[in-house]
Amino acid sequence: xxxxxxxxxxxxxxxxxxxxxxxxxxxxxxxxxxxxxxxxxxxxxxxxxxxxxxxxxxxxxxxxxxxxxxxxxxxxxxxxxxxxxxxxxxxxxxxxxxxxxxxxxxxxxxxxxxxxxxxxxxxxxxxxxxxxxxxxxxxxxxxxxxxxxxxxxxxxxxxxxxxxxxxxxxxxxxxxxxxxxxxxxxxxxxxxxxxxxxxxxxxxxxxxxxxxxxxxxxxxxxxxxxxxxxxxxxxxxxxxxxxxxxxxxxxxxxxxxxxxxxxxxxxxxxxxxxxxxxxxxxxxxxxxxxxxxx
Amino acid sequence: xxxxxxxxxxxxxxxxxxxxxxxxxxxxxxxxxxxxxxxxxxxxxxxxxxxxxxxxxxxxxxxxxxxxxxxxxxxxxxxxxxxxxxxxxxxxxxxxxxxxxxxxxxxxxxxxxxxxxxxxxxxxxxxxxxxxxxxxxxxxxxxxxxxxxxxxxxxxxxxxxxxxxxxxxxxxxxxxxxxxxxxxxxxxxxxxxxxxxxxxxxxxxxxxxxxxxxxxxxxxxxxxxxxxxxxxxxxxxxxxxxxxxxxxxxxxxxxxxxxxxxxxxxxxxxxxxxxxxxxxx
Numbered sequence: 001x002x003x004x005x006x007x008x009x010x011x012x013x014x015x016x017x018x019x020x021x022x023x024x025x026x027x028x029x030x031x032x033x034x035x036x037x038x039x040x041x042x043x044x045x046x047x048x049x050x051x052x053x054x055x056x057x058x059x060x061x062x063x064x065x066x067x068x069x070x071x072x073x074x075x076x077x078x079x080x081x082x083x084x085x086x087x088x089x090x091x092x093x094x095x096x097x098x099x100x101x102x103x104x105x106x107x108x109x110x111x112x113x114x115x116x117x118x119x120x121x122x123x124x125x126x127x128x129x130x131x132x133x134x135x136x137x138x139x140x141x142x143x144x145x146x147x148x149x150x151x152x153x154x155x156x157x158x159x160x161x162x163x164x165x166x167x168x169x170x171x172x173x174x175x176x177x178x179x180x181x182x183x184x185x186x187x188x189x190x191x192x193x194x195x196x197x198x199x200x201x202x203x204x205x206x207x208x209x210x211x212x213x214x215x216x217x218x219x220x221x222x223x224x225x226x227x228x229x230x231x232x233x234x235x236x237x238x239x240x241x242x243x244x245x246x247x248x249x250x251x252x253x254x255x256x257x258x259x260x261x262x263x264x265x266x267x268x269x270x271x272x273x274x275x276x277x278x279x280x281x282x283x284x285x286x287x288x289x290x291x292x293x294x
Numbered sequence: 295x296x297x298x299x300x301x302x303x304x305x306x307x308x309x310x311x312x313x314x315x316x317x318x319x320x321x322x323x324x325x326x327x328x329x330x331x332x333x334x335x336x337x338x339x340x341x342x343x344x345x346x347x348x349x350x351x352x353x354x355x356x357x358x359x360x361x362x363x364x365x366x367x368x369x370x371x372x373x374x375x376x377x378x379x380x381x382x383x384x385x386x387x388x389x390x391x392x393x394x395x396x397x398x399x400x401x402x403x404x405x406x407x408x409x410x411x412x413x414x415x416x417x418x419x420x421x422x423x424x425x426x427x428x429x430x431x432x433x434x435x436x437x438x439x440x441x442x443x444x445x446x447x448x449x450x451x452x453x454x455x456x457x458x459x460x461x462x463x464x465x466x467x468x469x470x471x472x473x474x475x476x477x478x479x480x481x482x483x484x485x486x487x488x489x490x491x492x493x494x495x496x497x498x499x500x501x502x503x504x505x506x507x508x509x510x511x512x513x514x515x516x517x518x519x520x521x522x523x524x525x526x527x528x529x530x531x532x533x534x535x536x537x538x539x540x541x542x543x544x545x546x547x548x549x550x551x552x553x554x555x556x557x558x559x560x561x562x563x564x565x566x567x568x569x570x571x572x573x574x575x
Contacts, residue, residue: 020473121527162325223405227406231532273403
């Protein structure tokens with residue numbers, strides 16, 4: 001950064017420069033650092049995924065995705081997301097409703113608890129689930145005996161996915177609902193609407209884009225979660241191996257094309273998520289403004 | 295507590311308190327609190343001495359030190375680069391700015407396992423960047439540098455996303471006032487703008503740090519996982535679990551939780567201090 005008070009090199013005679021702005025040179029240098037850094041740190045890894053997937057041609061990549069294990073991994077990941085995302089959405093709406101529409105003691109503490117999963121390592125989350133529901137635990141032993149195992153099975157993977165995405169929807173909704181206040185709902189109630197009707201016709205339209213935004217982020221993380229799922233899934237091929245787990249197994253077997261093809265599918269999904277998210281931000285900037293300020 | 299909650303909420307005409315609170319507390323308990331409680335209970339039944347003896351071994355110390363040290367360095371890098379990025383995106387006009395703005399979030403959207411194998415392919419000795427390092431006589435993947443790059447990647451968007459909205463809300467008059475009083479542009483940025491950004495930047499720093507400390511997926515591929523050298527703490531937990539050593543795994547897990555929470559507490563205190571210093575924001 002140059003000292004702007006003495007940097008007049010780019011000032012054209014007869015044209016003054018605003019005082020609250022960096023010099024043109026400084027701006028160009030900063031933009032170059034920002035773009036260069038992003039290209040190196042973020043775009044290069046993304047490009048490598050597709051380059052490695054297509055290293056032996058598009059057909060090899062597509063063929064590897066058609067294998068039985070690959071298809072079962074894709075189905076499992078979709079199933080896990082299909083369960084954990086709606087559950088999380090319901091929780092997020094309920095939590096945001098309670099936190100923004102009512103006053104009660106311990107609200108700040110409740111928000112801290114909801115945010116807790118952000119500061120817990122996914123591996124520790126997986127470990128905690130194993131200790132609670134694993135065969136060695138009281139609950140886990142009983143559940144396994146009654147034919148409903150949680151760890152090394154679908155429920156464990158779902159629980160782990162919900163844990164790591166737990167705050168996503170609530171965090172998007174709370175700032176938006178605080179900003180909108182309670183007046184509209186109170187008016188509807190005075191006019192005799194039932195609680196459910198107030199939520200459906202007054203609240204929901206006000207928060208739908210923020211909700212979609214949260215669901216989008218939640219879905220991306222749920223489909224891509226690795227650490228927590230790795231601990232609870234048991235990595236049984238064709239049964240409890242999600243897409244990210246399958247990527248690890250293929251990679252460790254030196255099946256590079258197959259690993260990167262599956263990675264490319266997830267990367268495409270990430271790009272679609274980003275595109276939808278950006279479209280939401282552009283179109284519904286007013287509603288999401290509160291979210292971004294937070 | 296539940297009784298007090300109900301009596302307070304009854305003052306409000308708004309419906310749905312019981313239902314909403316019921317869903318919230320049930321989910322919170324089943325998904326988060328009971329599992330964390332089970333982890334702590336395992337530590338208690340193992341005993342403080344047992345936990346300490348597990349943690350107090352050279353291999354575990356090396357892993358904890360590596361995880362927290364590199365997470366800190368990655369968060370510091372992200373603090374500086376993220377703030378710069380936020381400034382450029384909020385203040386400067388250049389072609390493709392909105393596209394670049396969207397690209398910043400890619401590390402959030404890209405699954406960590408995908409990032410892990412991609413970074414390894416890039417920085418391994420036969421990769422694009424790795425071969426450059428090799429030609430220069432260095433090595434990136436399978437060393438601490440590789441881990442650092444992975445941790446920078448996963449935490450990159452946090453600071454930008456917390457600081458950018460704050461920059462957008464700064465009123466230009468403040469900067470103009472500073473300039474008319476004779477401050478150089480750099481002086482204004484350092485003494486006027488930076489203190490305003492600090493609380494938000496620290497929030498981003500804390501999020502980035504917390505994420506990097508616990509990160510697993512993107513690191514294990516590029517780390518090489520050599521005991522005492524490039525073995526991160528979460529990996530040790532996974533190893534203990536694979537040996538069915540639940541006590542050992544719980545001990546390391548509790549140590550990680552304790553260190554993370556004390557770090558976040560310190561950052562929170564710094565934040566409160568910096569907020570007080572500049573009045574509001």
